[in-house]
Amino acid sequence: MKKTSMLDLLVLVIRRDLVLAMRRRADVLTTLIFFVMVVSLFPLGVGPEMAMLRKMAAGVLWVAALLSSMLSLGRLFSADYLDGTLEQMMLAPQSLSMLVLGKIAAHWMVSGLPLVLMAPVLGLQFDMSVQSLGVLIIGLLLGTPILSMIGAIGAALTLGLRGGGVLLSLLVLPLCIPVLIFGTGAVEAVSSGLGIASHLSLLGALLVLALVFTPWVTAQALRISME
Amino acid sequence: MAINWFKYSAPTTFYGLAGKLIPWFAVSAAILFAVGLYIGFYVAPVDAQQGEFYRIIFIHVPASILSMFLYLVMAAYAALGLIFKTRLSSMMATAIAPTGALFAFISLWTGALWGKPMWGAWWMWDARLTSELILLFLYLGFIALHASIDDPRRADRAAALLAIVGSVNVPIIYFSVKWWNTLHQGSTIKFTGTSMHIAMQQAMFTMLAACWLYAIAVVLARVRSIILERERNTTWIAELPEVRS
């Protein structure tokens, strides 16, 4: 038996969660289906006029991605909490922040990345231009991890509570607004011929901030919830 | 309250102190409200562009300022409670939240009341009002989280963490909303042209002070009832005259 390093631990946690997600494929697919459904509701609600839909496209896709992420975040810690594996993770001699980062990464790969890949397909339904789609994808690629990370704090705070997913959304959605604004702003900018650099770099900055702070804050939130 | 600070950080002594202070704050708040409203609604002149309707800012602006200030105070108390594990700090944070939320709501409502005669619409998505709305959501999130957790210790600590995360995010959110607003060439609500008439300034400051004193009085009263509830199993509570009767 030999000791594992920090990186090994991260890989272990990510692989574990990916294997678990693979064996419960239904959870993964429901998030994606929800995303598609929400996006499809908008034309049904506001009418099929293409000019209007084209203007709304970025906003609709981002809001739907936000809501789908919120829905899936309830699952981040709850299964481990219920069967006792979460408390064992908290007793691990390694950094809890690292374990949390691993779980968030796996969660994003399973719930966030599919949205990023699906979004351009749906964007075509809204007659978005190729450049807009490109910026949309980059924005979502930067933004969905941030949503997962902020949401992880909410998931940790609401562990085991009755309010469940709705309470989590109430707590987390206000904090996600900057991501929404910069993500959609970038798409708007490219469609009006303006520069996207500022929007995307702001998103990038938020991503870095989130990476640095959220694992530790989430670990603290877990300790508070597990007492 | 500078002397012997720690003595008053125990719920037992604070309960008594708060009880004595509330009438002072309440009465001064009432007086200042009366004075402020008088100056604002009678003495201050009619505004050149906006007519009589502008007077609502004497409620709107103090409410906005206080809603933001109270959030920071709430987060500060919550942080103290989380780091130093002082029960009273957490109770103060819980006591402040509803008042802060109320001021945020009043700010939004008065903003709408002002907007209707000004632009014909009940709501304007300008940066400040939108940020105020998000602030209200942050308050409601704090209250909801605290209310959803049965164990008082976990409730205090979880809500405290949320408040701290929220307060760190407030500048980011405000910045992004301003950004969003300028991108979409939204309107910015301006109160008056260049400078404010002296009476308007007086009214503004008086109302601000009145709201501040009111907030203190209400928070102290609320924290007393929280103390009563939390400490209900201890002997000193049972010996209070109001409980014994």
Place this chain on the structure above:
Amino acid sequence: MLEISNLACSRGDHRLFSGLSFTLDFGQILQVQGANGSGKTSLLRTLCGFITPDEGDIIWRGESIRKLDEEYYVEMMYLGHLNAIKDELSALENLRISAGLSGVELEEKEAMAALRRMGLRGRELLPTKVLSQGQRRRVALARLLVSDAKLWVLDEPLTALDVGAVALIQELIAEHLKQQGMVIFTTHQPLEVAGIEMRSLSLS
């Protein structure tokens, strides 16, 4: 060695115990007794660091566990009411992952050997959701065989186990104590360890 001094704990509003002090040396075993709701599980969870005590300190090898953090957790192992195994994973996968999480890379051979000793021969590769309650408890307890932790904190380890498994666990505990390990446990069933004096702590 483990030293508890003046420990006080509450659950919500009400005080479970206070002024609790005891020491446990290597090679010793301590049973925590008390009626339901007297705080046995809370005491064990406080030893794990999940719960912060109202008063008092937990000292491991001369230093508070709050300060030691990782150094303490490397040397202790907790088994609570929950099995801490994933239904969708096999016993083998579960064991190797939980070893990995406590910082030890477990070879497949060693893991299989441990599972076989726990009486799970032929079932090591099945998803644990098809195993019985008792078998799942055995998977959870297999960690005792592969961990090199000195302090075992066991909350009702014998739940759902049959007579054979109970005997096996008693044997494992005896071996652990002989190797200068320590055990603190609660139980509703009788647990005897051959040749070792059982200390007892009663929470009233």
